[in-house]
Amino acid sequence: METNVIIFPGARELIMGQGGVITLKVENRLIPGCSESKIAAIPVVQAGEPDEGNEAYQVVTVDDVKVYVHPTLTSGDNPQELRIGVETTLFDRRLMVIGAAGNNMHCGSCSC
Numbered sequence: 001m002e003t004n005v006i007i008f009p010g011a012r013e014l015i016m017g018q019g020g021v022i023t024l025k026v027e028n029r030l031i032p033g034c035s036e037s038k039i040a041a042i043p044v045v046q047a048g049e050p051d052e053g054n055e056a057y058q059v060v061t062v063d064d065v066k067v068y069v070h071p072t073l074t075s076g077d078n079p080q081e082l083r084i085g086v087e088t089t090l091f092d093r094r095l096m097v098i099g100a101a102g103n104n105m106h107c108g109s110c111s112c
Helices: 009-017
Strands: 005-007 021-030 039-047 058-062 065-069 082-088 093-098
Touching (some): 005 058, 005 065, 009 065, 009 082, 009 093, 021 082, 039 093
Antiparallel strands (some): 021 039, 082 093
């Protein structure tokens, strides 16, 4: 498996504080910033092992972090680069996938 997972230092610190394991997969989510309620399959990251079991996942180690990667993110001739960063809000810090193709989706029916 070829993987292009990059974990930024702030994200690595957060991951290590949560057990040193993350899961990268595709989930159906609302398209961010869209004026209509449209859903797209986008890459997401969560702390810990996959909720649905890890049989379908491939495991890699990146910067001492155990990463479960769903095969839908590594298929094709040119798998996309998955950069893991931290989103900080007033009350919380959470992991996020930065720059993945799904994060820039447009619904096609509005000017978002």
